[in-house]
Amino acid sequence: MARVLVLYSTTDGHTVEICKRIGERLGTHGAEVQLADLKDSPRLADYEFDKIVIGASIRYGKHQPVVSEFISANQAVLEAHPNALFSVNVVARKPEKNTPETNPYLQKFLKKISWQPQNLGVFAGKIDYPSLGLFDKQMIRLIMWITKGPTDPTLTVEFTDWDKVDEFGDMVAGM
Numbered sequence: 001m002a003r004v005l006v007l008y009s010t011t012d013g014h015t016v017e018i019c020k021r022i023g024e025r026l027g028t029h030g031a032e033v034q035l036a037d038l039k040d041s042p043r044l045a046d047y048e049f050d051k052i053v054i055g056a057s058i059r060y061g062k063h064q065p066v067v068s069e070f071i072s073a074n075q076a077v078l079e080a081h082p083n084a085l086f087s088v089n090v091v092a093r094k095p096e097k098n099t100p101e102t103n104p105y106l107q108k109f110l111k112k113i114s115w116q117p118q119n120l121g122v123f124a125g126k127i128d129y130p131s132l133g134l135f136d137k138q139m140i141r142l143i144m145w146i147t148k149g150p151t152d153p154t155l156t157v158e159f160t161d162w163d164k165v166d167e168f169g170d171m172v173a174g175m
């Protein structure tokens with residue numbers, strides 16, 4: 001049975017939901033999945049795994065610093081296992097920005113790190129206006145207005161294509 005370690009960085013929890021879905025999909029392939037939050041500074045030596053996946057969300061144009069810090073500190077171990085990286089952001093709701101090659105955040109991040117993940121993914125995230133504080137709510141409304149997205153502050157909009165997440169899970173099962 002393949003053991004897959006899925007590490008994530010999230011602010012509001014949607015990336016965890018995506019990781020759980022990947023975990024469920026991997027379960028259908030008979031794989032065993034462990035999840036860990038990068039903000040808890042997981043030590044890879046504490047886990048037994050055959051493959052490793054890192055997933056991180058974007059906030060104000062960036063993944064959290066802990067993501068690149070973890071990658072630089074653990075690059076050799078990452079490279080020694082079948083591996084994948086995915087990013088979660090709302091720009092990826094746009095068809096022309098929803099692949100690893102066309103998503104600007106993932107491309108920028110790949111230029112910043114020296115690890116070259118073997119496999120990549122990009123998923124559109126979620127905007128939950130009612131849960132946001134006033135500043136964030138107004139900022140996201142402004143960004144959405146500029147980019148022709150939903151601006152109604154009472155809405156929760158999930159842009160995630162769950163079939164695409166399942167396909168990613170299938171890919172991880174085979175990597």
Ligand SMILES: Cc1cc2nc3c(=O)[nH]c(=O)nc-3n(C[C@H](O)[C@H](O)[C@H](O)COP(=O)(O)O)c2cc1C
Nearest residue numbers: 010011012013014015057060061089090091125126
């Ligand atoms: C305050 C805030 C800032 C965000 N900034 C960006 C951004 O700059 N670009 C983008 O594409 N998505 C942005 N997003 C969308 C998030 O990436 C999306 O909500 C994602 O689902 C968050 O995942 P998480 O809950 O795992 O952190 C932002 C969301 C919030 C709430």
